Amino acid sequence: MNALAQLGMVSEIPSENQTVAAPDEDGVQKDYFVQKDGVKFAGTHLLIDLWGARNLADPAHIDTALRDAALAAGATILHSHFHHFSPNGGVSGVVVLAESHISIHTWPERDFAAVDIFMCGACNPYESLPVLKAAFRPDSVRLGEQRRGLMV
Amino acid sequence: MNALAQLGMVSEIPSENQTVAAPDEDGVQKDYFVQKDGVKFAGTHLLIDLWGARNLADPAHIDTALRDAALAAGATILHSHFHHFSPNGGVSGVVVLAESHISIHTWPERDFAAVDIFMCGACNPYESLPVLKAAFRPDSVRLGEQRRGLMV
Numbered sequence: 001m002n003a004l005a006q007l008g009m010v011s012e013i014p015s016e017n018q019t020v021a022a023p024d025e026d027g028v029q030k031d032y033f034v035q036k037d038g039v040k041f042a043g044t045h046l047l048i049d050l051w052g053a054r055n056l057a058d059p060a061h062i063d064t065a066l067r068d069a070a071l072a073a074g075a076t077i078l079h080s081h082f083h084h085f086s087p088n089g090g091v092s093g094v095v096v097l098a099e100s101h102i103s104i105h106t107w108p109e110r111d112f113a114a115v116d117i118f119m120c121g122a123c124n125p126y127e128s129l130p131v132l133k134a135a136f137r138p139d140s141v142r143l144g145e146q147r148r149g150l151m152v
Numbered sequence: 153m154n155a156l157a158q159l160g161m162v163s164e165i166p167s168e169n170q171t172v173a174a175p176d177e178d179g180v181q182k183d184y185f186v187q188k189d190g191v192k193f194a195g196t197h198l199l200i201d202l203w204g205a206r207n208l209a210d211p212a213h214i215d216t217a218l219r220d221a222a223l224a225a226g227a228t229i230l231h232s233h234f235h236h237f238s239p240n241g242g243v244s245g246v247v248v249l250a251e252s253h254i255s256i257h258t259w260p261e262r263d264f265a266a267v268d269i270f271m272c273g274a275c276n277p278y279e280s281l282p283v284l285k286a287a288f289r290p291d292s293v294r295l296g297e298q299r300r301g302l303m304v
């Protein structure tokens with residue numbers, strides 16, 4: 001177990017939680033793609049660049065922020081891992097979700113962080129944005145969206 | 153420790169490996185952004201949709217593929233975690249790198265996988281593509297690139 005795990009920042013999921021979806025009782029194969037706007041896709045992937053941001057060298061703060069962001073979107077957290085770099089103090093972190101993932105990589109020396117949120121199912125990744133803005137108080141945000149696995 | 157960790161698919165990094173960059177001896181702050189084509193940016197983020205792909209329900213195969221893809225790009229692996237879903241057999245996995253991350257989410261029932269590779273520093277994420285193609289043998293690939301933290 002690593003140092004961050006000892007601080008409670010890396011979750012260990014018991015094996016009985018590895019299975020998240022129950023078999024369909026009627027035996028019909030479920031469609032895990034999203035249907036919206038007349039198209040089908042696997043999920044929504046947001047790429048979020050935060051400029052002029054705060055709290056970028058604090059793994060505990062970042063861990064809490066990403067977990068809160070996941071929960072705000074309606075996601076289920078399966079696993080998280082954070083890594084604190086030296087000498088710049090940057091943090092890399094990922095939260096694995098039942099509905100895909102959230103990641104963050106920070107460059108405190110530039111007050112910059114790159115976040116991505118990929119969520120499938122009924123989750124709404126846009127609900128994570130107010131949590132991220134409150135946690136990192138960026139002066140500006142550059143946001144991009146891509147629908148992954150888009151089918152006409 | 154979870155079931156996948158017992159199978160050797162989840163790495164535990166000892167705490168002494170949490171620090172990956174040595175302090176600069178001359179005390180000068182290092183610039184971790186990339187300079188290329190007359191611009192500066194944090195790193196290159198590839199979004200890769202694989203269609204008609206194989207081996208999407210096999211966590212051990214996917215773990216090996218992502219690790220090989222990371223090494224092919226010249227990256228350093230810090231941590232990985234894979235989750236196997238039921239009943240569709242899909243796999244979610246992330247590999248945390250010293251240079252950011254690789255993630256994968258698979259939908260075996262559609263022969264579809266969504267991969268993202270974010271790499272900063274001297275790594276070239278395009279070098280990961282032949283490894284992914286060999287591992288998953290997709291009929292088609294949809295590739296998008298975004299330079300994160302782009303500054304004019």
